[in-house]
Amino acid sequence: MKKKLFIAMMVLLPIGATAQDTIRIMTFNLYSVAMTSLEELGGYIKRHNPDIVALQEVNMKTNRADAPAQRDKNQVVELGYYADLLPIFARAIDYPTGGYYGLGFLSNLPIKSISNQPLPQVNKQEQRTVVIGQWEINGKPLTIANTHLCLDKKNREVQMRFIRQQLRRTKGAKFVCGDLNSTPEEGLVPTIFRNWTDALPEGDNTFSSWNPIYKYDWMLYENKHGIQVINAQVDHSVELSDHCPCIIDIVIP
DSSP states (O other), X not given: OHHHHHHHXXXXXXXXXXXXXEEEEEEEEOGGGOSSOHHXXXXXXXXXXXXXXXXXXXXXXXXXXXXXXXXTOBHHHHHHXXXXXXXXXXXXXXXXXSSEEEEEEEESSOEEEXXXXXXXXXXXXXXXXXXXEEEEETTEEEEEEEEEOOSSHHHHHHHHHHHHHHHTXXXXXXXXXEEOOOOGGGXXXXXXXXXXXXXXXXXXXXXXXXXXXXXXXXXXXXXXXXXXXXXXXXXXXXXXXXXXXXXXXXXXX
């Protein structure tokens, strides 16, 4: 019950927002903030002035051997403070040494609704989830599914199909953002998300930040809603995580 109340309280916090045409969305796998500080990471996000940030590999009150400086920290709340954005945490698993591990959103816009759903598996691996947030932009719905998929290919396939099915129930502009652990060469993303487009530049790899030879991170949108991508970039200039941050500016006509 406490976990559910936590998420609900974060969603219902009131923030100011003004109507706008251009929306900036960022997706970033944080690697548990093992390579930087929350203050530096939050400052980086704030400088880019996003409206919505989809976060993967977020920790809440964990004690990780690979990120000792992050012990017991509520990462998404601190990032929200440093970036001046509303924080939302969505649990994927209970971490073995205590605390929780999962996904997050940061938002500069009021959130209409949010849900966190476990993803199906064929082969048993660490539980993954998809957190689906809904906003209203100038009276029009915007839905973003934020996820971090399994390493196993069969699991990824059923998880992508599950997300696609969930999004069929929503209206308006739709995005899937996050670490899909799938390259274009694998073929799963273009097959399952046919009639969708990746907003990120073609051929621009996202992993690793110091030697980007793979594309694992995607910002997909459904074609039929007339979304215009006016700017898109994979930022190779920083090594704040093992993944590169990805940023797009869109217009919902």
